[in-house]
Amino acid sequence: xxxxxxxxxxxxxxxxxxxxxxxxxxxxxxxxxxxxxxxxxxxxxxxxxxxxxxxxxxxxxxxxxxxxxxxxxxxxxxxxxxxxxxxxxxxxxxxxxxxxxxxxxxxxxxxxxxxxxxxxxxxxxxxxxxxxxxxxxxxxxxxxxxxxxxxxxxxxxxxxxxxxxxxxxxxxxxxxxxxxxxxxxxxxxxxxxxxxxxxxxxxxxxxxxxxxxxxxxxxxxxxxxxxxxxxxxxxxxxxxxxxxxxxxxxxxxxxxxxxxxxxxxxxxxxxxxxxxxxxxxxxxxxxxxxxxxxxxxxxxxxxxxxxxxxxxxxxxxxxxxxxxxxxxxxxxxxxxxxxxxxxxxxxxxxxxxxxxxxxxxxxxxxxxxxxxxxxxxxxxxxxxxxxxxxxxxxxxxxxxxxxxxxxxxxxxxxxxxxxxxxxxxxxxxxxxxxxxxxxxxxxxxxxxxxxxxxxxxxxxxxxxxxxxxxxxxxxxxxxxxxxxxxxxxxxxxxxxxxxxxxxxxxxxxxxxxxxxxxxxxxxxxxxxxxxxxxxxxxxxxxxxxxxxxxxxxxxxxxxxxxxxxxxxxxxx
Numbered sequence: 001x002x003x004x005x006x007x008x009x010x011x012x013x014x015x016x017x018x019x020x021x022x023x024x025x026x027x028x029x030x031x032x033x034x035x036x037x038x039x040x041x042x043x044x045x046x047x048x049x050x051x052x053x054x055x056x057x058x059x060x061x062x063x064x065x066x067x068x069x070x071x072x073x074x075x076x077x078x079x080x081x082x083x084x085x086x087x088x089x090x091x092x093x094x095x096x097x098x099x100x101x102x103x104x105x106x107x108x109x110x111x112x113x114x115x116x117x118x119x120x121x122x123x124x125x126x127x128x129x130x131x132x133x134x135x136x137x138x139x140x141x142x143x144x145x146x147x148x149x150x151x152x153x154x155x156x157x158x159x160x161x162x163x164x165x166x167x168x169x170x171x172x173x174x175x176x177x178x179x180x181x182x183x184x185x186x187x188x189x190x191x192x193x194x195x196x197x198x199x200x201x202x203x204x205x206x207x208x209x210x211x212x213x214x215x216x217x218x219x220x221x222x223x224x225x226x227x228x229x230x231x232x233x234x235x236x237x238x239x240x241x242x243x244x245x246x247x248x249x250x251x252x253x254x255x256x257x258x259x260x261x262x263x264x265x266x267x268x269x270x271x272x273x274x275x276x277x278x279x280x281x282x283x284x285x286x287x288x289x290x291x292x293x294x295x296x297x298x299x300x301x302x303x304x305x306x307x308x309x310x311x312x313x314x315x316x317x318x319x320x321x322x323x324x325x326x327x328x329x330x331x332x333x334x335x336x337x338x339x340x341x342x343x344x345x346x347x348x349x350x351x352x353x354x355x356x357x358x359x360x361x362x363x364x365x366x367x368x369x370x371x372x373x374x375x376x377x378x379x380x381x382x383x384x385x386x387x388x389x390x391x392x393x394x395x396x397x398x399x400x401x402x403x404x405x406x407x408x409x410x411x412x413x414x415x416x417x418x419x420x421x422x423x424x425x426x427x428x429x430x431x432x433x434x435x436x437x438x439x440x441x442x443x444x445x446x447x448x449x450x451x452x453x454x455x456x457x458x459x460x461x462x463x464x465x466x467x468x469x470x471x472x473x474x475x476x477x478x479x480x481x482x483x484x485x486x487x488x489x490x491x492x493x494x495x496x497x498x499x500x501x502x503x504x505x506x507x508x509x510x511x512x513x514x515x516x517x518x519x520x521x522x523x524x525x526x527x528x529x530x531x532x533x534x535x536x537x538x539x540x541x542x543x544x545x546x547x548x549x550x551x552x553x554x555x556x557x558x559x560x561x562x563x564x565x566x567x568x569x570x571x572x
Contacts, residue, residue, distance in 0.1 A: 020205035026068040026088070027205060034061035035198040042189040052103060060099040066125055067091055069205070074132045076214070110430040112325070113367075113374040120367035124360040131353050133214070140353045141285050144278070145216040146209055148225075153207035161200030165192050219282035229279030234295070237272040244269060244306050251309070258313045263330055266303075266310040270337050273303050274355060277344065281352055296349035300341035307337050322418075323380055324425060328373040329366070336362055378430055381422045388419055389438060398440045420445055459524040459553040463534045472536070472545050472570055479505055479569035482546075488561045493517070498553075498563055502544060505569055511541045515563070520553050534567065543572050 021028055037057060041048065048054040071091055075084045105114070130150065134143040168191045176183045209216070220226075244265060251258055277296055284292045314331050321327075340355055366373050388411070389397065396403060408416040424445035426434045432441060471478075482505040488498060496517050502509045515537060526532050534547040550566040 017202055017206055019210070020202055023208075023210065024069060024072045024205050026092075027065055027072060028202070030061055030065040030068055031198060031201045031205075034058075034065060035193060037061055038193045038197060039190060042186055042193060045186075056099055056103040059102065060095065063122065063125070064092070064095055065201070066122070066129070067095055070125055070128045070132060073129060073208075076210075077133050077136070110378075110434060112429050112431075113372060116325070116374055117368040117372065120360070120363040124364050127356050127360050131357055134353070137215070137217075139285060140351055141219050141282060142215045142217050143353055144282060145218075145220060146214055148220070149209050149213075149216075154204050157200045157203035157207060158196070160203060161196045164199060165195035168195065219286035221283050221286045225279040226283050229276050233272060233276050233279060237269070237276060237299075240269055240272065241302060241306075244309075248306065248309050258309050258316070262313045263310050263317075263334075266306050266337075267333070269303060269306060270340075273299055274340070277349055277352055277355070281349075284349075293348070297345055300344040304338070304341050307334060307341065310334050310337075322384075322422070323377055325374050325377045325429065328377060332362060332366055332373075374430075378426070378434060381426055382434070385419060385422055385426075385435075385438060388415070398436065398438055399443060400440050401443045404439055404443050459520045459551070461520075461523040461526070461532075461551055463532055463549045469534055469547065469568075475545055475570035475572055477571040479544075479571055481566070482569045483550075483564075483566040485562055485564045488563070490561065493555060493561045500563070500565065502539065502546075502569070506544075506571070511539045511544055513537045513539050513544070513546050517553070520551065523551075545570050 041054070068088075071088050075088070078084055102114070105111075130147040131143055134140070134146070137143065169188050172183050172187055172191070175181045208214075244262075247258075247262070276299065280292050280296065283289065284296060311334055314327065314334055318327055318331070336359060339358070343354070344352075392407065399407060408420060411419070423435055423439060427445065484504045486498070486500055486504075492498065498515045498517065499512050500515060501512045523532070523535065534549045537546045537548065539545065546567050546569050548565065548567040550564075552564040553562070554564075555561045
């Protein structure tokens, strides 16, 4: 029994390797190249001469593997060799051009648009593996069977790769423990790469269905997914539908706008609906059962009223807070959901492949074109901000931190909040480069409007860290770049001196530094775009010295006066 199993496993592995070499020669080359690339990384202990070049090459080998697999599967459906060759050559030349483009990008450039566009393209490429070869089929059963078989092959290949790597690593560990052999950690890394990348990918490619098995038109009636759909997905989706309908009724009765979370809840419901459509599709095609036909057609109709609820929630967020990249994608997803539900009802769900294809196409069109959601958001926010700064003397731009606070203080509270939020979003999403001409590098946006409007006694200073700072004489140990927030009682503040313990940064330390509030006030007045060097404060014992690079003192903090500190700590 055991020998038969081993013999079958060996035969399966050997056959898989032969099949993938003949069937996917370019993909195999990419897999070997990726394996060698990862082995080089392991051999160099993760230290490469050019990080950007390394990651760019990693991208090329990874996407090249997926691209070549898609093109090989598609080529099997084509008869003209010239068309095959031209398509393969064009696809790989485009990938090379894209790789070169990524490598030449400036590190300061916003990567938001680029990452989203490439994510959309890779998603479309990944889905094409399961759908591109079946465009001539009369229904979606062959592609459904191929996708299920491919998933099974992928799991099988990775399990076998994991077992092989685990066994070999255990063997190496045994040799190390029993015979005291010097086995470097790299050895385990090589095994993991060879087994879980090379071996697993070769097995996966070799186990992919081909010929008649690839175009298996016989529906799998008693599949696990079909059972799970009827006895798990469907009851859960029904209960979910009921809950959301009760919530919708509550909103109508109270005549209030839906909560922001409703969009994500309806998204989860739509995902469940699509999962059910795919799960029961083979059974419907084989048996044409009334019950399944009704589910496939009328379940999307039941989702439609809740999509209206989602639309209201999205409109509310857009009206209250303006546009963001996420909100634009969410609004587009909402429109796509309408199209899917109506399309399934009209077509009686006879075809379902168009659902993921249309999703990938929509994502690609809104992300990869020159005019995309990220660029629209950036231009819209820039326009709104520039309208407000149009009245400002251009010589004052970019604002220093203090100038920015003073300018916000001249604006109405609501306007100040809005512009601060937009600048913060631009910084977080598109990088400092997108607002460099408006605010300086040292400007921070946290709690800024409240600071400008309400906290007249708040003290702040950002010191200039670019100025040379000598290592203090007698201090040889650098503790690190230390930062934390300290809270004080009103009584402690009345003394005029704040005692900051060093045990936050040095374990079991009883030492502390004392900071005079009047000194903070003086630094606050001098602060202008970080033009003063870090300030030195000696500790109580004299064994430590602290160079302040930033502080924010708030005497009106709700939990008590607070002092936020950042700086460099040295020890004798």
